[in-house]
Amino acid sequence: MAERPEAPAVSIRPAVAAELARLRALAAASKGYWGYEAELVASWAAGLDPFARPGWAVFAAECGGLLSGWMALAAPRDGTCVLEQLWVDPALIRGSGVGSALYRYACTRALLLGATCLECESDPNAIGFYERMGAKTSGERRSEWGRMLPVMRLALAPPARDPAAPGEHRRDRDGRR
Ligand SMILES: CC(C)(COP(=O)(O)OP(=O)(O)OC[C@H]1O[C@@H](n2cnc3c(N)ncnc32)[C@H](O)[C@@H]1OP(=O)(O)O)[C@@H](O)C(=O)NCCC(=O)NCCS
Numbered sequence: 249m250a251e252r253p254e255a256p257a258v259s260i261r262p263a264v265a266a267e268l269a270r271l272r273a274l275a276a277a278s279k280g281y282w283g284y285e286a287e288l289v290a291s292w293a294a295g296l297d298p299f300a301r302p303g304w305a306v307f308a309a310e311c312g313g314l315l316s317g318w319m320a321l322a323a324p325r326d327g328t329c330v331l332e333q334l335w336v337d338p339a340l341i342r343g344s345g346v347g348s349a350l351y352r353y354a355c356t357r358a359l360l361l362g363a364t365c366l367e368c369e370s371d372p373n374a375i376g377f378y379e380r381m382g383a384k385t386s387g388e389r390r391s392e393w394g395r396m397l398p399v400m401r402l403a404l405a406p407p408a409r410d411p412a413a414p415g416e417h418r419r420d421r422d423g424r425r
Pocket residue numbers: 278279281282334335336337340341342343344345346347348349369370371373374375376377380381423
């Protein structure tokens with residue numbers, strides 16, 4: 249039987265401030281995926297500046313050599329790291345593993361920073377993703393758009409065995425890693 253081609257590997261690296269315009273555009277396209285009003289999304293994205301936020305580390309995901317997603321992780325407070333931003337190129341949503349690669353990388357970074365929990369506010373449409381990642385709803389919080397959003401919380405545990413190469417995540421079309 250012919251072998252299925254693998255989806256391109258996702259690699260993760262620190263993002264740099266010179267990429268801010270691309271990160272904003274990607275965030276706007278990604279949030280817009282859920283059908284929110286375009287003007288509202290555009291004005292929200294124009295105000296995003298993750299590099300200006302104290303304690304935030306910003307990471308970019310590349311898939312097939314293209315910027316495909318990004319996330320921002322805040323430094324831990326009281327043992328909890330907050331995943332402040334997580335955006336995937338709409339063309340790659342639910343297919344290339346970019347979101348899960350970024351989320352797992354956030355877990356690894358948070359552990360390295362000494363955190364025992366990873367937390368984030370979830371868009372209502374993304375709850376299933378965070379649950380798939382193992383997180384559970386731990387409450388709700390008012391968002392910058394005035395909506396009550398679920399807070400998704402994951403207890404972090406060090407990996408039981410050596411992980412694959414850092415920042416490298418690969419899976420085939422059936423989602424096997
Ligand atoms: C939420 C988001 C980051 C997920 O990224 P993604 O690249 O699509 O996720 P993956 O393909 O890595 O999915 C990992 C698993 O979660 C599942 N999943 C992904 N999105 C899901 C959703 N919205 N509901 C339920 N399950 C979901 C996938 O099917 C996959 O399951 P599998 O391991 O059984 O195959 C992406 O959909 C996105 O950027 N959405 C728009 C912006 C957004 O909502 N960002 C989050 C703000 S809180």
